[in-house]
Amino acid sequence: MEEEIKKLIKDALGNLAIEVGNFTIEHPEDLKNGDYSTNVALVIAKSVERNPQELAEKIVAEIIRLNIDKNIEKVEVAGAGFINFYLSRKFFSGSVEEILNIKDFGTNKIFASKKIMVEYTDPNPFKPFHIGHLMTNAIGESIARILEYSDADVSRANYQGDVGLHVAKAFYSMRKRGMPKDMDAPVSVLAQYIGESYAKGNEAYENDIKAKKEIEVLNKKIYDKNDEEINKVYNWGFKVTMEAFEDLYRILGTKFDFYFLESEVSLFGEQIVKDNIGRVFEKSDGAVVFKAEKHNPKLHTRVFITSEGLPTYEAKELGLTEEKFKVKPDMDLSLVVTANEQADYMKVVDKALSLIHPEYENKMLHITHGMMRLLARSRATAEELTSIKMSSRKGNVITGEKLIRDTIALIVEKMKDRSWNQEEKNKVAENVGVAAIKYSILRSKAGNDIVYNVEESISVEGDSGPYLQYSFARANSVIEKAQKENILPDFEKVPDEVSEVEKLLYRFPEVVSRSASLYEPHHIATYLIELARAFNNFYGHTLIVDKKDITSSYKIALTYAFSFVMKTGLHLLGIEAPKRM
RNA sequence: GCACCCGUAGUGAAAUGGAUAUCACAACAGUCUUCGGAACUGUCGUUGGGGGUUCGAAUCCCUCCGGGUGCACCA
Numbered sequence: 001m002e003e004e005i006k007k008l009i010k011d012a013l014g015n016l017a018i019e020v021g022n023f024t025i026e027h028p029e030d031l032k033n034g035d036y037s038t039n040v041a042l043v044i045a046k047s048v049e050r051n052p053q054e055l056a057e058k059i060v061a062e063i064i065r066l067n068i069d070k071n072i073e074k075v076e077v078a079g080a081g082f083i084n085f086y087l088s089r090k091f092f093s094g095s096v097e098e099i100l101n102i103k104d105f106g107t108n109k110i111f112a113s114k115k116i117m118v119e120y121t122d123p124n125p126f127k128p129f130h131i132g133h134l135m136t137n138a139i140g141e142s143i144a145r146i147l148e149y150s151d152a153d154v155s156r157a158n159y160q161g162d163v164g165l166h167v168a169k170a171f172y173s174m175r176k177r178g179m180p181k182d183m184d185a186p187v188s189v190l191a192q193y194i195g196e197s198y199a200k201g202n203e204a205y206e207n208d209i210k211a212k213k214e215i216e217v218l219n220k221k222i223y224d225k226n227d228e229e230i231n232k233v234y235n236w237g238f239k240v241t242m243e244a245f246e247d248l249y250r251i252l253g254t255k256f257d258f259y260f261l262e263s264e265v266s267l268f269g270e271q272i273v274k275d276n277i278g279r280v281f282e283k284s285d286g287a288v289v290f291k292a293e294k295h296n297p298k299l300h301t302r303v304f305i306t307s308e309g310l311p312t313y314e315a316k317e318l319g320l321t322e323e324k325f326k327v328k329p330d331m332d333l334s335l336v337v338t339a340n341e342q343a344d345y346m347k348v349v350d351k352a353l354s355l356i357h358p359e360y361e362n363k364m365l366h367i368t369h370g371m372m373r374l375l376a377r378s379r380a381t382a383e384e385l386t387s388i389k390m391s392s393r394k395g396n397v398i399t400g401e402k403l404i405r406d407t408i409a410l411i412v413e414k415m416k417d418r419s420w421n422q423e424e425k426n427k428v429a430e431n432v433g434v435a436a437i438k439y440s441i442l443r444s445k446a447g448n449d450i451v452y453n454v455e456e457s458i459s460v461e462g463d464s465g466p467y468l469q470y471s472f473a474r475a476n477s478v479i480e481k482a483q484k485e486n487i488l489p490d491f492e493k494v495p496d497e498v499s500e501v502e503k504l505l506y507r508f509p510e511v512v513s514r515s516a517s518l519y520e521p522h523h524i525a526t527y528l529i530e531l532a533r534a535f536n537n538f539y540g541h542t543l544i545v546d547k548k549d550i551t552s553s554y555k556i557a558l559t560y561a562f563s564f565v566m567k568t569g570l571h572l573l574g575i576e577a578p579k580r581m
Numbered sequence: 582g583c584a585c586c587c588g589u590a591g592u593g594a595a596a597u598g599g600a601u602a603u604c605a606c607a608a609c610a611g612u613c614u615u616c617g618g619a620a621c622u623g624u625c626g627u628u629g630g631g632g633g634u635u636c637g638a639a640u641c642c643c644u645c646c647g648g649g650u651g652c653a654c655c656a
Contacts, residue, residue: 079600287654298584303654313656344651444594463605470619481616526595540621
């Protein structure tokens with residue numbers, strides 16, 4: 001429709017012998033101002049030295065003369081010289097019909113046949129799954145799904161630190177505490193034991209010089225892999241934490257295609273650095289460094305190989321990226337989702353890599369996200385707002401895993417009166433809990449810090465994931481009732497008035513395109529909340545299933561269209577849409 | 582100190598350089614309640630300060646103030 005309106009304007013300008021400028025067509029913020037609007041008169045008014053309103057009137061007159069399109073009902077001038085287009089009843093009922101008939105409604109071709117790898121989540125074996133991982137996961141998964149809807153060939157990657165001091169810290173503490181009594185306990189319990197051990201070990205490392213020494217000795221032993229006993233425990237702990245992560249991925253709805261381990265890319269990265277000493281890297285104080293400020297004054301120097309001869313994270317990152325291009329040949333884009341604080345050094349790493357591989361320069365993109373702060377009570381005042389830095393290094397942090405399980409437990413409690421079988425209840429509670437958390441993350445622009453309010457996010461009043469799910473479930477029961485009464489969707493007899501739901505539904509593919517091209521899931525979240533509100537409003541004021549009403553069939557069709565778009569939109573956010581809750 | 586990110590009602594957020602800055606929570610006042618009340622309607626209230634660019638600025642530029650993050654061998 002946008003293209004048709006654009007053509008109409010261009011034709012009108014042509015007939016009036018006015019040169020076409022750089023005008024835009026957009027949806028007015030307020031639905032009262034029509035469905036589409038153009039600033040064309042404002043843009044060209046200056047160059048032709050005419051009053052924009054007069055000019056707009058002239059253009060409108062010409063458009064009306066030209067327009068025989070039954071999709072447009074009214075064109076008028078408003079405000080400073082905007083031209084507003086009001087679409088016709090027929091357009092809207094046509095668009096509802098289209099949503100029901102086109103299977104892949106909502107998709108686009110922005111990334112047609114592009115190979116894209118998205119790396120996200122990145123938890124470390126032997127450490128807890130913390131809240132930062134939850135954020136990265138929610139954002140990364142949503143972006144992956146949005147790109148899939150934009151016709152990209154997407155693969156999901158997870159990069160995990162399986163070596164390093166953190167492992168020794170966990171080991172140290174595990175030795176002190178002794179192994180769990182029940183070694184056959186569920187992996188989540190065993191992983192929790194390991195995670196706690198890590199936190200304790202870290203505390204000892206920081207506060208106790210003797211412990212610090214012991215941990216360093218242990219670290220070397222783990223690295224050397226000569227001690228059978230240590231190898232055994234390592235393999236066990238690695239397996240347990242990885243399986244526990246897999247459990248969480250299942251709950252969160254993520255399935256990775258590639259797992260990269262730090263130990264596997266480490267040597268590779270080191271070699272890349274060594275091969276480029278003199279070209280890209282240089283020696284300084286015994287270390288190998290990259291002086292990025294030589295290429296861009298806003299960047300800084302970073303160490304890639306320490307004076308002890310060990311590769312740093314930066315060097316490993318080089319190995320990782322090269323590895324990605326190896327496992328996915330002809331990759332067009334390597335996307336990495338991480339926290340904000342990594343933005344600056346990622347730029348340095350990217351710069352180094354671009355010097356080594358100029359062909360990668362425009363194929364790497366980092367998306368960074370803010371921190372999550374937890375708010376315990378909804379009525380907390382500003383002073384009570386506790387800001388918690390999500391670091392698993394400090395003790396008594398709430399892990400991401402605990403947040404998920406606690407949220408689900410609250411939903412279970414809320415649903416205790418449902419008389420369904422326990423299995424369905426649990427499944428739905430899981431879906432709703434994940435929706436609460438993910439929506440809280442995805443409603444904001446990724447770079448911002450967010451506040452997670454446990455009570456509000458599950459309360460379902462207003463701006464929440466469960467509210468979206470609720471409106472879907474509600475639509476679903478309307479559909480079920482219609483099926484019982486044998487009222488089938490139809491597009492012939494339509495109500496005179498166009499509902500807000502219809503005015504929003506046809507825009508869904510545009511919202512998806514926009515989210516895809518900007519890599520910003522929050523536009524979909526904002527759109528869905530608006531759509532849900534419009535539907536609940538419609539529902540509250542109209543009896544949809546009504547045998548006495550000849551427009552009932554159309555209202556059913558509209559309900560189907562709504563439920564399809566809501567379900568698809570939730571999918572793009574990584575949220576399930578249960579039929580009842 | 583240098584660099585980057587951020588600053589929008591009491592709170593949390595949205596806004597492609599566009600119109601009277603949108604939505605939710607909270608507060609206050611109502612509705613209805615036989616398709617799911619986990620609902621709906623209304624009221625209240627906002628762009629950190631100052632310049633500039635523009636027909637038009639929350640958005641772009643400058644500056645000041647406030648907050649966060651990063652700046653050499655941790656990841």
